[in-house]
Amino acid sequence: xxxxCEKACEKDIDGIIEKYRGQPSSxxxxxxxxxxxxxxxxxxxxxxxxxxxxxxxxxxLQIASFYKTFSLxxxxxxxxxxxGGMTCHLRGAAKLLExxxxxxxxxxxxxxAESRFTVESGACLGSCSIGPELIVDGKHYGRMTPDKAxxxxxxxx
Amino acid sequence: xxRFQSAAELEAYRAQILAGRNPAKPCIAVCxxxxxxxxxxxxxxxxxxxxxxxxGDKIEVRTTGCHGYCEKGxxxxxxxxxxxxxEVQPTDVPEIxxxxxxxxxxxxxxxxxxxTGAKAVHMHEVPFYKHQTRLLIGDNPKIDxxxxxxxxxxxxxxxxxxxxxEMTPDQVxxxxxxxxxxxRGGGGFPAGSKWETTKNAPEKTKYxxxxxxxxxxxxxxxxxxxxxxxxxxxxxxxxxAYAIGAQKGFMYTRHDMPLLEKHVRNALAQAKEYGLLGxxxxxSGFSLEVELHFDVGIFVSGESSALMxxxxxxxxxxxxxxxxxxxxxIWDKPSNLNNVETWANVPQIISKGAEWFTSxxxxxxxxxxxxxxxxxxxxSGVVEVPMGTPLRTLVFDIGGGVRDGKTLKAIHFGGxxxxxxxxxxxxxxxxxxxxxxxGAPIGAGGLLLMDEDTDMVEVARYLMDFLTKESCGKxxxxxxxxxxxxQILTRITEGKGKxxxxxxxxxxxxxxxxxxxxxxxxxxxxxxxxMFRYFKPEYEARIAAASGEPK
Numbered sequence: 001x002x003x004x005c006e007k008a009c010e011k012d013i014d015g016i017i018e019k020y021r022g023q024p025s026s027x028x029x030x031x032x033x034x035x036x037x038x039x040x041x042x043x044x045x046x047x048x049x050x051x052x053x054x055x056x057x058x059x060x061l062q063i064a065s066f067y068k069t070f071s072l073x074x075x076x077x078x079x080x081x082x083x084g085g086m087t088c089h090l091r092g093a094a095k096l097l098e099x100x101x102x103x104x105x106x107x108x109x110x111x112x113a114e115s116r117f118t119v120e121s122g123a124c125l126g127s128c129s130i131g132p133e134l135i136v137d138g139k140h141y142g143r144m145t146p147d148k149a150x151x152x153x154x155x156x157x
Numbered sequence: 158x159x160r161f162q163s164a165a166e167l168e169a170y171r172a173q174i175l176a177g178r179n180p181a182k183p184c185i186a187v188c189x190x191x192x193x194x195x196x197x198x199x200x201x202x203x204x205x206x207x208x209x210x211x212x213g214d215k216i217e218v219r220t221t222g223c224h225g226y227c228e229k230g231x232x233x234x235x236x237x238x239x240x241x242x243x244e245v246q247p248t249d250v251p252e253i254x255x256x257x258x259x260x261x262x263x264x265x266x267x268x269x270x271x272x273t274g275a276k277a278v279h280m281h282e283v284p285f286y287k288h289q290t291r292l293l294i295g296d297n298p299k300i301d302x303x304x305x306x307x308x309x310x311x312x313x314x315x316x317x318x319x320x321x322x323e324m325t326p327d328q329v330x331x332x333x334x335x336x337x338x339x340x341r342g343g344g345g346f347p348a349g350s351k352w353e354t355t356k357n358a359p360e361k362t363k364y365x366x367x368x369x370x371x372x373x374x375x376x377x378x379x380x381x382x383x384x385x386x387x388x389x390x391x392x393x394x395x396x397x398a399y400a401i402g403a404q405k406g407f408m409y410t411r412h413d414m415p416l417l418e419k420h421v422r423n424a425l426a427q428a429k430e431y432g433l434l435g436x437x438x439x440x441s442g443f444s445l446e447v448e449l450h451f452d453v454g455i456f457v458s459g460e461s462s463a464l465m466x467x468x469x470x471x472x473x474x475x476x477x478x479x480x481x482x483x484x485x486x487i488w489d490k491p492s493n494l495n496n497v498e499t500w501a502n503v504p505q506i507i508s509k510g511a512e513w514f515t516s517x518x519x520x521x522x523x524x525x526x527x528x529x530x531x532x533x534x535x536x537s538g539v540v541e542v543p544m545g546t547p548l549r550t551l552v553f554d555i556g557g558g559v560r561d562g563k564t565l566k567a568i569h570f571g572g573x574x575x576x577x578x579x580x581x582x583x584x585x586x587x588x589x590x591x592x593x594x595x596g597a598p599i600g601a602g603g604l605l606l607m608d609e610d611t612d613m614v615e616v617a618r619y620l621m622d623f624l625t626k627e628s629c630g631k632x633x634x635x636x637x638x639x640x641x642x643x644q645i646l647t648r649i650t651e652g653k654g655k656x657x658x659x660x661x662x663x664x665x666x667x668x669x670x671x672x673x674x675x676x677x678x679x680x681x682x683x684x685x686x687x688m689f690r691y692f693k694p695e696y697e698a699r700i701a702a703a704s705g706e707p708k
Binding site for chain 2: 024067068069091130
């Protein structure tokens with residue numbers, strides 16, 4: 001367990017699982033909360049969720065692998081999201097993603113060996129007026145150019 | 158705050174709030190909508206709060222939801238007078254405060270016409286705002302979404318009071334039917350008929366649901382409403398539940414917007430505290446509980462039957478449509494689902510009546526429509542206009558035309574399952590049926606401008622790529638049909654198109670459209686269909702060039 005997740009969040013996970021014990025219909029709620037606390041879903045944790053909420057392990061895995069929010073592998077310290085919405089696309093998101101991939105050495109969906117960055121592309125986040133957009137750890141950087149994006153990424157260690 | 162036991166107690170409290178407010182006292186409203194937030198409006202708001210603190214009671218600072226003019230954020234509106242300041246930075250704060258206290262205007266921060274240089278100080282003079290009819294979103298600058306009292310101060314929950322104390326559930330339903338309120342989520346189906354189906358379904362347990370998923374790319378008006386004025390949607394939901402006879406409501410929304418979550422959670426808690434939710438609402442005998450649920454990052458979970466599976470805790474796979482969710486939805490109970498904007502329309506229909514509502518809009522589409530204006534447009538943002546407004550008004554008068562002095566090539570409506578029409582159809586009115594006939598159904602209301610440089614083949618490929626990734630994979634026509642279309646489109650964009658590709662695509666559009674289970678697959682070919690209707694030569698030229706034939 002300790003290898004899978006930091007000490008502080010182990011307690012959080014225990015709390016979340018206890019909160020939903022015996023409530024099969026709260027499966028998604030429980031997994032979302034664990035994902036937010038721990039940034040990924042280790043197999044052992046999913047097994048504990050299955051046992052506590054009384055749902056088959058297969059169903060937990062089905063939900064966890066289906067929804068894009070859940071990660072079955074550890075994520076980097078910084079989550080980099082390049083918005084792939086239509087307006088960002090029309091305003092040059094592809095070039096922005098190229099630059100992010102070049103700077104981080106990662107393709108969308110990947111995490112580097114030092115766990116510094118996880119790069120994601122996709123879902124429109126609705127800040128279309130300031131697209132193309134880069135979001136790092138939930139902070140929005142609007143009207144991005146490839147050059148500006150490099151500077152932004154370099155500020156995250 | 159004690160729970161209000163009756164409508165009279167709530168009205169007395171409202172009178173008390175209004176008596177305690179001085180309309181002449183200057184108030185600075187800082188927009189914290191999604192775009193302004195991205196331009197760090199939080200720093201601007203913090204600067205205002207710090208600067209106003211030593212002034213005591215002389216000035217009020219309010220952090221609000223989206224004002225609408227996202228292009229020029231961070232937005233600040235000063236009342237009285239609705240003075241609009243744009244692109245405000247923390248360094249501008251002392252000057253704005255000083256001018257406001259003296260009743261003056263900071264000229265350098267007001268709107269300036271990019272062509273004539275003419276200034277516009279007040280909201281009703283700014284071109285972006287003056288052509289709008291802001292019935293739904295107009296309250297946003299007046300409301301701190303964390304404070305229910307702000308909503309009460311603008312007349313909030315008066316419609317609920319009216320419905321519960323003066324109307325029977327049948328009368329409420331009749332009013333909504335007479336108003337001909339059509340669903341704002343995409344289909345344009347009459348909300349009243351849908352309510353009636355759930356109301357008349359034999360099961361006793363019934364549910365009402367707010368669909369705030371808004372997965373449509375480049376649509377951002379629902380989150381502007383839900384984040385900026387959550388009580389308005391909640392009020393609509395409670396009234397609907399009363400009419401239908403539902404005991405439980407669900408709000409289903411995005412997981413990736415922390416501010417939205419905070420505001421909705423807070424709104425639910427405050428409504429409960431005031432006795433507007435829970436047991437025996439305002440002493441009427443009617444009870445309703447509302448739960449908040451989140452999507453977990455997949456587009457198809459906005460589809461009604463998939464959304465209901467998701468609320469049950471199951472994977473969001475749609476069901477065949479011969480079982481209607483209004484009869485058999487969540488846990489197989491009758492479940493009435495409407496979009497955020499549809500619910501937001503309910504309170505004003507009850508307050509002002511169906512006759513007033515039907516006086517706005519076009520013959521078959523009544524009321525106003527929220528539009529997310531973006532793409533290659535000068536002024537992007539959230540716009541509200543009466544149904545039937547010509548697209549030209551949206552694109553040029555409000556939107557200010559195409560960016561960088563370029564020419565308009567196409568107007569795209571309805572996101573990945575919508576359609577594109579050429580610039581010469583710009584005089585078409587904004588109308589559910591009319592736009593569908595043209596091949597660009599308004600969907601939830603995401604309007605994109607595409608300029609002369611837009612590659613229409615690439616746009617179709619991009620949209621198909623998006624949908625392919627979002628398919629739930631349950632039914633084969635959707636999963637495999639879209640994949641095949643994507644392969645062909647990708648080939649054409651790479652300059653490897655072949656003769657017969659267009660016919661093959663047309664074939665695939667038809668099969669996928671007929672055989673898919675839900676709207677995602679059924680309408681996945683719609684953008685392509687509109688492309689073939691209006692922009693076919695572009696496709697033919699690409700294919701001809703690839704196969705080495707003369708154009």
